Amino acid sequence: MTQKILTLFTDLLFIGLFLLLTFFGLGPVFLADGSTKERLVTLLVVVILYTLWWAGYFILRKKQKRN
Numbered sequence: 001m002t003q004k005i006l007t008l009f010t011d012l013l014f015i016g017l018f019l020l021l022t023f024f025g026l027g028p029v030f031l032a033d034g035s036t037k038e039r040l041v042t043l044l045v046v047v048i049l050y051t052l053w054w055a056g057y058f059i060l061r062k063k064q065k066r067n
Contacts, residue, residue: 007064014057021049 025046029039 003064010060010064014053014060017053021046021053025049 025042028034029043029046032039032042
């Protein structure tokens with residue numbers, strides 16, 4: 001029972017982080033009035049953050065499945 005609650009909490013946490021990253025990360029990429037260079041740098045940072053988020057999610061899920 002405790003494992004299911006922890007898994008649910010982890011999933012909700014990562015969904016929340018995903019939504020925040022999408023809103024505050026991709027919003028400026030598509031809606032900003034900055035230069036193209038500024039938008040591309042922002043996009044690069046957002047892609048790196050998505051990669052870290054994805055890796056962190058799967059590493060944590062793997063650890064949870066072992067226990």
